[in-house]
Amino acid sequence: MPAPRPLVSTFTLPAEDPAYLLERLPAFSHARSIKLKLDGDLAADSERVRTVRRARPDAWIGVDANQGFAADDLDALAQMLVEQRVSLLEQPIRRGEEQALAGWTSPVPVAADESILTLAELEERGHLFQVVNIKLDKCGGLTEALAMAALARRMELKVMVGNMAGSTLSTAPAFVLAQLCDLVDLDGPAALADDPLAAHIYPGDGTVMVPAGLWGHG
16 A cells, blocks of 8 residues: 555534534644534424535535434425535434335435444445545554455445544544545544544545554664
């Protein structure tokens, strides 16, 4: 593998009131990519998305629906996302209800998060998605994650890496996987108040760069 390079990462906004989002957005001025959480209330979620898009017309925006929508809501949700130039819809339906996506053609790429946790689940239901979000916290570690990324490529899926609200040290192996990914969502340490290393991996230009001393040799 070539020497790891800095990567653009998404930075996450919560599913809060638009007024709160506007208060938070100045802290995201460095972000090139923003991931906005949704809660399944289409009207409220639409206003959230519009608020962020108005404030950041320049940014790549994806949304994480957190399993919040029913199949009947998907067309209206997708139409709104297209209007607001949203580039990714993550986990719109509940884990276990993936077959609802089988007959649905989304104009926005749909990513699996909770729906695909392991290599076996990727083999079983990866065809229902266009993107798979691989989290080392959920799949069991870097070895399984790398195998999932390789299989996703063979299935012609895009690969995304995510993490939970973990420390810089827990993010370090995910950064290795991130070098192979199309989309990177490694902002977990940025949200922690007590991670002394976090300030060193976010240079302030919307990227993440974990030094080799934290994940390998250095």
